[in-house]
Amino acid sequence: MAILVRILVLLLGLFNIFLGISFLFNPAEMAGDFFLEPQGIQGLATIRADYPAFFLTAGGFALYSAWKQSGWPLLVPMCLMSIAIIGRVVSLALDGEAPTAFQPMVVEAIMIAISVIGYRVFGRSAHA
Helix, strand or coil, rough: HHHHHHHHHHHHHHHHHHHHHHHHHHHHHHHHHCCCCCHHHHHHHHHHHHHHHHHHHHHHHHHHHHHCCCHHHHHHHHHHHHHHHHHHHHHHHHCCCCCCHHHHHHEEEHHHHHHHHHHHHHCCCCCC
């Protein structure tokens, strides 16, 4: 069980690292994939800064967790994804439902579930 969870946490980390690097080096295309439209150079700079910050942080802590088999680093992606999904729920409530609304919520819920499972399996202590 621990090996499977370690692999899932590793994949969670790699997926988020991939997204972060993609936003860093290809912000215009990634923005379109996420239904965003940057306004000029500053819009690209914002996308290039904010999205890699989110995804590289989530991915980095997940990779650290998988490497050390420690649960506490998973609190970071767990919190980030939870805030993201709360934002989507608020958007559903205030803006209505779009046909594309639920796919990212499912992905975020899966990432939260992997983080919670990893946190429980690896435990709270750090394995230095």
